[in-house]
Amino acid sequence: MDEPVSSSARAMWQEDHASRGLGMRLEHAAPGHARLAMTIAPSMTNGHGICHGGFIFSLADSAMAFAANHTEGLDVAQHAAITFIRPGHVGETLIAEAAERMRAGRSGIYDVRVTTTDGTLVAEFRGHTRSLRNRDRKET
Amino acid sequence: MDEPVSSSARAMWQEDHASRGLGMRLEHAAPGHARLAMTIAPSMTNGHGICHGGFIFSLADSAMAFAANHTEGLDVAQHAAITFIRPGHVGETLIAEAAERMRAGRSGIYDVRVTTTDGTLVAEFRGHTRSLRNRDRKET
Amino acid sequence: MDEPVSSSARAMWQEDHASRGLGMRLEHAAPGHARLAMTIAPSMTNGHGICHGGFIFSLADSAMAFAANHTEGLDVAQHAAITFIRPGHVGETLIAEAAERMRAGRSGIYDVRVTTTDGTLVAEFRGHTRSLRNRDRKET
Amino acid sequence: MDEPVSSSARAMWQEDHASRGLGMRLEHAAPGHARLAMTIAPSMTNGHGICHGGFIFSLADSAMAFAANHTEGLDVAQHAAITFIRPGHVGETLIAEAAERMRAGRSGIYDVRVTTTDGTLVAEFRGHTRSLRNRDRKET
Secondary structure (H helix, E strand, O other), rough: OOOOOOOOHHHHHHOOHHHHOOOOOOEEOOOEEEEEHHHHHOHHHHHOOOEEEHHHHHHHHHHHHHHHHOOEEEEEEEEEEEEEOOOOOOOOOOEEEEEEEEEEOOOOEEEEEEOOOOEEEEEEEEEEEEEEEEHHHHOO | OOOOHHHHHHHHHOOOOOHHHOOOOEEEEEOOOEEEEEOOHHHHOOOOOOOOOOOHHHHHHHHHHHHOOOOEEEEEEEEEEEEEOOOOOOOOOEEEEEEEEEEHHHEEEEEEEEEEEEOOEEEEEEEEEEEEHHHHHOOO | OOOOHHHHHHHHHOHHHHHHHOOOOEEEEEEEEEEEEEEEHHHHEEEOOEEOOOHHHHHHHHHHHHHHOOOOOOEEEEEEEEEEEOOOOOOOEEEEEEEEEEOOOOOEEEEEEEEEOOOOOOEEEOOOOOOEOOOHHHHO | OOOOOOOHHHHHHOOHHHHHOOOOOOEEEEEEEEEEEEEEEEHOOOOOOOOOOOHHHHHHHHHHHHOOOOOOOEEEEEEEEEEEEEEOOOOOEEEEEEEEEEEEEEEEEEEEEEEEEEOEEEEEEEEEEEEEEEEHHHHH
């Protein structure tokens, strides 16, 4: 878990305006695993005074993207499901840890656990990716 | 579809820093239906140069929240799944239209379709809500 | 809803040992829509004395397969999610009504509602299909 | 993995007409983990000549039920999603291995991997359970 962020992940991170703009930090990234952190800002709260689920999803989705960043191609999210276990509150730092569940052919499944820094479970996310090749960009 | 936004939805919207901060507009909100719009900003792009899926999810999730905003209680998202059909590009305006699929006891299911303004399908979302009452805040 | 079952659906039904073996009846089938019925037999009950969720899923999955049976190829289920709303009891007849939610390129999304004959909601199902062509059978 | 089947699981198995009727074998069952096997019979094939997805779902769902069978109550499936990776063929034996992903309050999440006996991945399943108590049977 203390390996450095891979160079391809670092390059991808530089282009990832969305994740950096939300204040995410890339703590670990290697093929098959990634860990990102994000602190809940007041601007992320919804009408119920708690963190809008979309930001929790975003953190998990970014963690998946970095875990799925194998060298051979471009993997994009095709489908994802998230279960919200406990609300997130302003000032809390969330940790998203993504692990590859399977990868076969052009499909991958990634599980991401989102917790607070003391390990309390906030959300469970499962995402499905698909590798794109040139012909898919035209066809799909 | 041209009814005004209900007054309870308007009050909820005022508190929804997250949705307003992302530039969403609340176009319609009544129990069982809501429509929101959001224009994709450059700050929303990920490492692949397209809209980060988290913002598309956020728009759909907000639409569900307003469609689920019946008067009798507080409905929160418990589980949601999203299928990404086509990327979103900077400058495009996305429309999320949420419709209640079912509501029974304390559970609800909402389907949200996210399209561009010309009707091109971008994502399909299905979310599950649960009404909270006081005792649940302690128990769950 | 009272159109006859299409001839291609009828041919597919003849080969569908699984659906027929579970006692399903094909009531309607046309591209984009299908309706099947199944009566819960004692052999379908689980350890809690109610219908095993797998049979409810099977009914919904079959309904999707017939709604997805367009003429141009073979559509298979790739991913499906089901929400169980109310248990099914021995002797009840379940109706699964499948409707196409979207179909673009090689992907489709189908929503299936499972009810009792008096319209009580038993389960909501959303399935994703993918059309196979020859090259996919090798590649995927 | 070679612990005996717990006595409460054995009692539940005796009542599980559905799982036994489909030819499932209960190989392992303890709180948080279960492993079941099932051989694909000709009666399980669909119109495409491969195992109907409903039977694969049923096997995974049963595995979840036994992994969720903690002593304190009755846990039922509330929502489940399955991804089909590779078809199942007549005569193959499928193994479903269920592991508890989380359990908090009255909610649980279980991941079930379905493989052939040589370890080839057939499906990935994630299910959500909810513990029932007496008052829920009336309310929900």
